[in-house]
Ligand SMILES: [Ca+2]
Ligand SMILES: [Ca+2]
């Protein structure tokens with residue numbers, strides 16, 4: 001729908017919310033970036049949506065979008081720093097190491113080893129371990145995918161993944 005007096009943020013939001021769902025998904029955001037001439041890698045796009053999404057819906061609502069659109073360096077702030085890229089690749093390497101059967105996800109058995117690594121300091125009880133697995137396995141399919149792990153860490157460290165290694 002076109003509103004002649006709507007703010008630009010609203011016009012842009014409606015234009016790129018191509019399925020009219022009321023929120024912008026990674027795919028829709030990707031198209032917008034491309035259409036406006038900004039190049040972001042797939043990883044950066046995923047993170048852009050995670051960063052802007054304040055409701056945990058994996059997509060951007062108009063309220064989230066409006067805030068971002070109103071910032072002056074709106075595209076630059078979505079670029080991942082070299083440091084963040086390095087951290088992501090370190091987490092990915094760690095994930096692959098614990099994915100012993102190379103299935104692309106970490107099952108309960110593999111998780112027991114991984115858990116010890118995440119917990120690092122102090123002991124972790126079986127109950128805590130189970131709770132952690134439940135929190136990580138967002139879609140409850142009995143496996144932790146890399147995306148689920150990143151979502152978890154991203155929420156836990158409020159977007160600052162460098163804290164994971166400190
Ligand atoms: Ca949409
Ligand atoms: Ca596995």
Ligand SMILES: [Ca+2]
Nearest residue numbers: 137139141143
């Ligand atoms: Ca899962």
